[in-house]
Amino acid sequence: MFKKKDVFFETLQNMADTLVQASEMFVKGVETMDNVSEFAKNMKELESKCDVFTHTILKELNKTFITPIERDDIMALTTALDDVLDGMEACVSRFDMYQVTERDEIFILFADVLKRSTYEIQKAIRLMSQKKLLAIREHSIKLNDLENEGDELLRRSIKQLFATITDPITLIKYKEIYERLEETTDSCEDVAHILESIVMRNS
Numbered sequence: 001m002f003k004k005k006d007v008f009f010e011t012l013q014n015m016a017d018t019l020v021q022a023s024e025m026f027v028k029g030v031e032t033m034d035n036v037s038e039f040a041k042n043m044k045e046l047e048s049k050c051d052v053f054t055h056t057i058l059k060e061l062n063k064t065f066i067t068p069i070e071r072d073d074i075m076a077l078t079t080a081l082d083d084v085l086d087g088m089e090a091c092v093s094r095f096d097m098y099q100v101t102e103r104d105e106i107f108i109l110f111a112d113v114l115k116r117s118t119y120e121i122q123k124a125i126r127l128m129s130q131k132k133l134l135a136i137r138e139h140s141i142k143l144n145d146l147e148n149e150g151d152e153l154l155r156r157s158i159k160q161l162f163a164t165i166t167d168p169i170t171l172i173k174y175k176e177i178y179e180r181l182e183e184t185t186d187s188c189e190d191v192a193h194i195l196e197s198i199v200m201r202n203s
Helices: 007-032 036-063 071-097 105-129 136-164 168-202
Strands: none
Touching: 007 036, 007 071, 007 105, 036 071, 071 105, 071 168, 105 136, 105 168, 136 168
């Protein structure tokens, strides 16, 4: 069904690998919060790299008559993968803009959820490239479970925030970042939903 080294799947794999790279950088960054400006700069570079992959897929879609799976599925998956990296980059840019430089346990817990999510995405995209579509379901289920972890973490963190922080500016900053982190776990689940759709249409 799929061509060997198909440009679409090769580029999607590159995007998934970049997500893993970004999530690992995110984990290291929030564990230390040493140089937030440098952290933001490095994450922006990865986000730009992912944008290049997105443009590659758009260009190929415009010139390719027959695609290995539905064009809409390729576009939806590309957009969803890009959204995950955009979410991580948006969080790190807020660390820099809001001058958030202190190590925070909630950032670390969210970073772990995101890292595990990108590993599942990477495995699922690899299986898709290898035509092992039914095996993708296992990773989609794990992504749904991880998104639930993100939901629960947001509930706990917001409750803790209002119970312990009295300065309104600090509260607003952290609340926004926590919510953006949870939205990024939602983006990982969006990838799972699109993968499920691709499995149903092509298996």
